[in-house]
Amino acid sequence: MEVGKLTVHVRKNISKGESRKLRAQGLVPGVCYGANLTAPLSVVVNPKELKGSLDPARGRNTVITVTVQDGQSQAAQLTAMLWEYQIDALRRHVTHVDLISIDPSKSLEVEVPIELLGKAIGTVDGGQLHVERHTLPVRCKPADIPVKFSIDISPLAIGDALHVSDLKMPAGVIAAIPESFTLVTCVAPKAEKEAEAAVPAEGVVVEGAVPAEGAAAAEGAAAAAGGKAPAAGDKGAAPAKGAAPGKDDKKGGKDKK
Secondary structure, three states: OOEEEEEEEEOOOHHHHHHHHHHHHEEEEEEEEOOOOOEEEEEEOOOHHHHHHHHOOOOOOOOOOEEEOEEEEEEEEEEEEEEEEEEEEOOOOEEEEEEEEEOOOOEEEEEEEEEEEOOOOOOOOOOOEOOOOHHHHHEEEEOOOOOOOOOOOOOOOOOOOEEEEOOOOOOOOOOOOOOOOOOEEOHHHHHHHHHHHHOOOOOOOEEEOOOOHHHHHHHHHHHHHHOOOOOOOOOOOOOOOOOOHHHHOOOOOOOOO
């Protein structure tokens, strides 16, 4: 196994039964698509060899030379990257792999890890560090993909923030999100609690407010009676015009003719 190199085999039988057989043999089904391919190519991948082909520092951003064996004609070669993979929830084994064929001369978008260095000064004074992103999407050619972005957060005081514009981009690398985007902030604990308190918890009733169901019922009754619903919290509101009399209103005997 060599970093940056991988051999796969064309998979002609793509049935579920065949996929189970492959997994039982320690292999996994995969698909390769992208540049220089007219249609997705079904392949068989050895997950151990795939892991060995990835640079430990770059991970999925490793550019791999993939040799495709079909058992008949001369093997073809593709420049590719690991795009996606699926893992069994219980056994934690790789169950499927997606490889994307790329053009080395063209830019593509990838996610590059962000590494935070040091300890923010503001945290010593009780501040809280908020990390908005752990990776940064960038556009560049495959050969220019950075291993990571390192940010020194030690100067951050309470109220300070670091943005995409604070990062030093290598030559040929462009951020795929606005430079004004906040990456990490240091906020005061009080400000954090006030922000949480500003959002009412689910099910909390504000004092003096009419519940939605009660408001709807009062509105409906008032509309039927030809009047308006009493205002919230108005204990002395007069009954709606034309409302049916209560028991006390019936006292006084029969009507005179």
